[in-house]
Amino acid sequence: MISEIKNKNERKLKKIENEEWKPIPRTNGKYHISSIGRLKSFIIDKKNGQIVQGSLTSGYRRVSLKINKQTERFFIHQLVAEAFIPKPSAEHTHIIHIDSNKKNNQVSNLAWVTKEELNKRMYQHFVKYRKNYKGVIISNSNLKEEDVKLLKTMINKGIPQYKIAKMFCVSATQIKRITRGENWSHVEPKIVIKK
Template sequence: MNSSHQVNNIFIYLQFELLLINISIFMKRRLRKIEDEVWKIIPYADKHYEASNYGRIKSFCYDKEEGRVVKPGVIKGFLNVSFMSEGKKKSFLVHKLTADLFVDKTNPEQDTVIHLDWNKSNNHYTNLEWVMKEEAYKRMFERIHEKRRNSKEKIITYSKLNADDVTRIKSMLSRGITQNVIAKLFCVSEMQITRIKRGENWSHIKTPEEVAV
């Protein structure tokens, strides 16, 4: 073997070793230990998945012993993961997975999980709470009213609404909240909400979902 081949082989070997080191560093970063983190098996996953009280999800599909922390996606600002359940690939909200395993309900009919600090990325179990859907809507409406009171944005002269309001209205419409409820919340006529929905008014305002498309 001539010297050029030897140099080439050494170079390939060093590249391979560097790759292994980088993979090792990457995996350690993903699997960093948190002292008081507790893991529980997700019972409705077809394969071995676990959720932690910190809102992390771990898959054991490739690493049977340690598992790998799953990188979540984002749906309307909420973190989500996908895995097989009952033979079908389904998407699950991380905060609801965490609450299922670590947060007790005070009422068996509670079906909605809220973030106490309003931060959708903070899925630590102490930041989550089970409530009735009506309670969640009431809380959201109070939050919107508070933001409107504190808003310093200039309001368009021919409307009681501002750009932030319209963005919220469009998001609420996309989630199926009725126009009558939205109109009462923002103290405008139901016809004004209808015109926003049709795109007759405020058509230049896009929701994050519309921008993504």
């Protein structure tokens, strides 16, 4: 009995300064989303609403909502962006967390981006975080440093990448990554060839 009362009290709505609430479309006013990423349900407490916590999926807060007798799952950042941030164009179909903190779902931290902008951002994060791993010896790698030196020399000579991949028993994708400097960027070719 005491735990039931405690759980009900924890779900009561605490007012936060400058927080704005908007109803979520298609829910007939049963759910509202706030400008700081809080969700409240008016299903049980029809007057004041109750906070819905949801769960975490890959670090993102996610909730299940009943819409037209069907349960649908939504990410909180998606609900906030759809309610508070107008899309610049039809091409802007993805939402990013500006500070890269998946739990910071405030309006000021969200932005609509195009698929190209999202891919560019993901690549920049990939490059930024993998710099820590450069020079690390990977014991299960098919290539050794001497192989990569020779391989880079062959690339510089203009030998087709698919042939190099066959010679070293690696994928063409691996050769492309080496060419672009994504993998083995710390290794120099055996012979530097001037073009």
